[in-house]
Amino acid sequence: MFKTKEIAVDCQKDIHSKILKNKDYIDKNEEKRVKFAVVKTYGCQQNASDGEKLSGILENMGYSIIENEEKADIILINTCAVRQHAENRIFGNIGALKSLKKRNPNMIIAVCGCMTEQKEEIEKIKKSYPFVDLIFGTHSLNRFPELILNVLENKKRVFIDNDQDEKIYEGIPVKRKGNVKAFVPIMYGCDNYCSYCIVPYVRGRERSRKPEDIVSETQKLLSAGYKEIMLLGQNVNSYGKNLDEDINFAELLRRIDSFPGEYRIRFMSSHPKDATHEMIDVIAESKHICRNIHLPFQCGSNRVLKEMNRRYTKEKYLDIVKYAKKKIKDLSLSSDVIVGFPGETYEEFKETLSFIEQVKFTSLFTFIYSPRKGTRAFSLPDPISKNEKTMWLNELLRAQEKISFKIYENMLRKNFRVLVESRGENGNTLLARTDSNLTMEIEGGDELIGQFKNVEVIYASGRTLKGKIV
Ligand code: SAM
Ligand code: SF4
Ligand code: F3S
Numbered sequence: 001m002f003k004t005k006e007i008a009v010d011c012q013k014d015i016h017s018k019i020l021k022n023k024d025y026i027d028k029n030e031e032k033r034v035k036f037a038v039v040k041t042y043g044c045q046q047n048a049s050d051g052e053k054l055s056g057i058l059e060n061m062g063y064s065i066i067e068n069e070e071k072a073d074i075i076l077i078n079t080c081a082v083r084q085h086a087e088n089r090i091f092g093n094i095g096a097l098k099s100l101k102k103r104n105p106n107m108i109i110a111v112c113g114c115m116t117e118q119k120e121e122i123e124k125i126k127k128s129y130p131f132v133d134l135i136f137g138t139h140s141l142n143r144f145p146e147l148i149l150n151v152l153e154n155k156k157r158v159f160i161d162n163d164q165d166e167k168i169y170e171g172i173p174v175k176r177k178g179n180v181k182a183f184v185p186i187m188y189g190c191d192n193y194c195s196y197c198i199v200p201y202v203r204g205r206e207r208s209r210k211p212e213d214i215v216s217e218t219q220k221l222l223s224a225g226y227k228e229i230m231l232l233g234q235n236v237n238s239y240g241k242n243l244d245e246d247i248n249f250a251e252l253l254r255r256i257d258s259f260p261g262e263y264r265i266r267f268m269s270s271h272p273k274d275a276t277h278e279m280i281d282v283i284a285e286s287k288h289i290c291r292n293i294h295l296p297f298q299c300g301s302n303r304v305l306k307e308m309n310r311r312y313t314k315e316k317y318l319d320i321v322k323y324a325k326k327k328i329k330d331l332s333l334s335s336d337v338i339v340g341f342p343g344e345t346y347e348e349f350k351e352t353l354s355f356i357e358q359v360k361f362t363s364l365f366t367f368i369y370s371p372r373k374g375t376r377a378f379s380l381p382d383p384i385s386k387n388e389k390t391m392w393l394n395e396l397l398r399a400q401e402k403i404s405f406k407i408y409e410n411m412l413r414k415n416f417r418v419l420v421e422s423r424g425e426n427g428n429t430l431l432a433r434t435d436s437n438l439t440m441e442i443e444g445g446d447e448l449i450g451q452f453k454n455v456e457v458i459y460a461s462g463r464t465l466k467g468k469i470v
Pocket of ligand 2: 200
């Protein structure tokens with residue numbers, strides 16, 4: 001097991017000197033005008049958080065971060081490998097950049113993230129997408145400044161395909177999306193090796209950040225006016241295992257909850273096998289932690305859970321839920337479900353249906369099983385057709401819709417505390433979020449953004465909630 005001293009590295013000076021070197025090079029050798037960069041991120045919040053670091057590095061190099069690819073000097077595609085569908089979409093989007101590069105040969109196109117931790121995908125991009133200048137994976141994020149400089153100076157393609165660096169680099173600049181909610185990674189990687197999942201192979205071994213680094217980042221964010229802190233990790237409940245200090249996730253939550261002022265804490269994801277009574281007690285007693293837990297159960301059949309290597313049974317999951325519902329008033333739960341794991345029968349799938357009826361999740365993220373090369377489940381016989389699995393998925397969605405709609409309807413005429421997050425896409429209403437992580441439309445001016453308000457739900461239908469400030 002790693003020890004803190006080996007895994008935590010304060011790279012502030014190092015990375016800043018590399019960034020300045022790039023800035024210098026660009027100032028001396030490139031056209032004198034504002035430079036633009038686009039960072040396009042796919043996948044989960046961990047990847048979104050990495051995308052914010054990559055944007056921070058680019059901004060410190062002098063690039064202005066924009067959305068419009070047509071105007072970009074650098075386009076960085078930060079990829080996800082969790083399902084084949086995600087990879088196909090990304091390949092499609094990389095392919096679409098060919099014409100842009102033709103029009104602007106000086107544009108740098110870089111591909112990074114989880115997909116480019118896989119040798120086969122790197123080879124595919126190298127061969128089939130010759131206009132891609134730079135490829136690097138999740139393990140090389142801190143090397144991004146020197147890799148870009150390499151491409152600029154040598155005008156050659158750069159590929160990193162064997163970086164095993166699993167140190168934690170503190171002090172990388174971050175350009176956050178918005179100024180109300182902020183991601184704070186508390187750990188990286190995953191050691192769980194669920195048999196269907198590619199994440200441990202592309203993100204490396206589980207390693208926790210030191211509590212003082214997490215606490216100090218949170219303090220700075222709160223002082224800067226952020227109102228919601230989202231703690232990130234693939235399995236936050238196992239936080240602290242590799243650290244010198246004897247600390248677990250419950251204790252970290254206590255420390256993050258201890259600051260004055262009005263703010264919210266969320267975390268994602270919890271693994272049921274490590275969800276403890278202590279963690280639930282801390283949530284129940286806390287001032288700032290949302291009464292909402294995302295606790296992926298994946299499947300309602302014990303046989304399939306065993307095949308998935310999830311290391312809990314549905315009974316153990318239901319026990320945690322029972323304890324949490326008893327302890328935490330107004331608790332809401334959300335979850336992830338995989339439909340059609342190799343060998344799953346319709347009878348076993350029906351156990352998933354009865355499971356969601358028992359727990360009554362506020363929302364579900366549902367996925368059809370996607371075979372991932374290199375994982376244990378990849379070689380398992382998988383006799384059920386995609387069509388059949390799609391029918392199961394639709395059945396699950398219909399069942400969940402009924403549950404969610406009922407939860408929404410029950411909210412009508414009741415009061416909730418919401419955080420106003422942004423103006424909605426229609427421009428007319430504001431978007432606010434309940435403690436239970438549901439979005440609600442409310443009327444009001446932009447000055448409300450970033451404020452907590454009490455609202456009464458005046459409309460609840462389907463997936464739409466509308467509220468009025470009280
Ligand atoms: N670490 C989190 C956990 O265990 O709860 C989940 C992280 S994973 C990025 C998000 C979700 O993707 C998983 O909970 C699972 O439902 C889904 N997933 C992962 N691998 C998958 C696969 N091969 N096919 C379909 N869904 C998958
Ligand atoms: Fe994947 Fe399992 Fe790790 Fe989650 S806990 S990232 S599903 S291996
Ligand atoms: Fe996340 Fe996708 Fe990587 S879900 S960890 S970005 S494989």
